Amino acid sequence: MTVDRLLNCQAAIESGTIMKAIVQDRYGSPDDVLKLREIDKPAVGDDGVLVRVRAASVHPDVWHVVTGRPYVLRLMGAGVLKPKNPVPGTDVAGIVESVGKDVKRFRPGDEVFGETFLKLQWRNGGAFAEYASVPQDALAFKPGSITFEQAASVPTSGFIALINLENGVLIQPGQSVLINGAGGGVGTIAIQLAKAYGARVTGVDSAEKSKMIRSLGADHVIDYTQEDFTRRGERYDLIFDVASNLSLSDCKRALTPTGTYVIIGHDHFGAVGSRTFGGMPHFFKFVALSPFLRQLPSVSFSMPGKKEAMAVLKEFLEAGKLTPFIDRTYPLKEVPEAMRYLQGGRARGKIIITP
Numbered sequence: 401m402t403v404d405r406l407l408n409c410q411a412a413i414e415s416g417t418i419m420k421a422i423v424q425d426r427y428g429s430p431d432d433v434l435k436l437r438e439i440d441k442p443a444v445g446d447d448g449v450l451v452r453v454r455a456a457s458v459h460p461d462v463w464h465v466v467t468g469r470p471y472v473l474r475l476m477g478a479g480v481l482k483p484k485n486p487v488p489g490t491d492v493a494g495i496v497e498s499v500g501k502d503v504k505r506f507r508p509g510d511e512v513f514g515e516t517f518l519k520l521q522w523r524n525g526g527a528f529a530e531y532a533s534v535p536q537d538a539l540a541f542k543p544g545s546i547t548f549e550q551a552a553s554v555p556t557s558g559f560i561a562l563i564n565l566e567n568g569v570l571i572q573p574g575q576s577v578l579i580n581g582a583g584g585g586v587g588t589i590a591i592q593l594a595k596a597y598g599a600r601v602t603g604v605d606s607a608e609k610s611k612m613i614r615s616l617g618a619d620h621v622i623d624y625t626q627e628d629f630t631r632r633g634e635r636y637d638l639i640f641d642v643a644s645n646l647s648l649s650d651c652k653r654a655l656t657p658t659g660t661y662v663i664i665g666h667d668h669f670g671a672v673g674s675r676t677f678g679g680m681p682h683f684f685k686f687v688a689l690s691p692f693l694r695q696l697p698s699v700s701f702s703m704p705g706k707k708e709a710m711a712v713l714k715e716f717l718e719a720g721k722l723t724p725f726i727d728r729t730y731p732l733k734e735v736p737e738a739m740r741y742l743q744g745g746r747a748r749g750k751i752i753i754t755p
């Protein structure tokens with residue numbers, strides 16, 4: 401390192417323009433490509449908020465972008481040869497450090513949580529760092545009743561659960577709802593939302609998660625390693641399939657005559673489908689059939705706004721109807737270990753990263 405470079409680094413440290421972050425220069429296994437480095441703090445646009453990150457969370461879509469799999473995601477905005485944004489992570493909770501000139505809702509010192517994107521996107525979001533730049537509409541005030549770690553566990557999984565339950569439109573009080581993959585990030589939130597909408601809930605997952613699934617409000621629990629719920633003779637008004645392993649005939653067998661099937665899409669960390677498309681062909685088969693089969697909800701390409709969704713999730717959290725369930729917390733430098741733990745499938749609740 402030259403004397404000039406050393407002096408520049410020293411000046412950057414003193415003026416507070418650099419931060420610690422997990423970065424990747426290429427796609428690959430988290431153990432191989434993720435490094436803890438000092439980099440420039442992110443720039444914040446007129447509509448952006450610089451958040452001092454107190455907690456971030458790990459979920460399967462982070463794994464997808466870090467590994468660059470399925471390959472098609474690289475063409476969908478993540479970056480063709482290497483990630484456009486080198487810093488992974490999308491969910492943050494923290495304290496507002498500064499705001500852009502058009503930001504009126506937040507000011508320095510506010511406690512906030514949210515996602516670093518306004519849309520559902522397969523891209524790195526910059527959350528695994530000491531500071532993250534977040535569009536103001538992707539943020540909400542953190543309820544005082546929950547910790548930063550709990551708040552960081554909600555945004556992505558909560559948004560997926562909420563938009564796919566269409567804010568409760570799919571569920572009428574008293575209906576029976578089955579959540580397949582109930583013990584994961586999306587399922588643990590979907591259980592609680594379905595209960596809040598007045599449903600009787602059955603959660604399907606592996607046996608070691610059954611205690612947690614019950615504690616979140618599920619009325620019945622089925623261990624998928626022991627029993628195929630589609631062959632029990634029970635029928636459900638809604639099957640919410642996070643595990644996304646059901647065939648059309650499975651769904652028809654387990655749905656009431658007016659029942660609905662919602663597929664979330666999960667390729668089980670590359671175990672399902674091809675390296676190029678992952679679980680997408682299976683997911684899009686259901687999307688393509690939706691205009692012709694009454695069991696499949698019509699597809700809406702206009703996504704509900706993140707600001708409205710975050711406001712709804714905040715209300716559920718404040719009302720105590722949604723309680724985030726944390727499994728483990730890892731320091732920033734141990735993101736590769738956290739991702740290995742996620743991929744192993746043993747986590748009961750969410751995995752959190754703290755800078």
Ligand SMILES: NC(=O)c1ccc[n+]([C@@H]2O[C@H](COP(=O)([O-])OP(=O)(O)OC[C@H]3O[C@@H](n4cnc5c(N)ncnc54)[C@H](OP(=O)(O)O)[C@@H]3O)[C@@H](O)[C@H]2O)c1
Nearest residue numbers: 460581583584585586587605606624643664665666667745
């Ligand atoms: N549709 C959308 O709007 C949308 C948008 C963005 C992302 N997504 C997708 O949503 C997914 C996120 O889900 P998540 O965070 O909940 O994942 P997760 O935390 O990995 O949870 C999945 C759960 O399913 C369980 N499972 C595995 N195989 C099963 C089976 N055969 N039957 C029943 N349960 C089974 C897993 O348990 P074990 O591992 O213990 O077996 C795990 O508890 C990602 O794949 C993401 O790409 C969907």
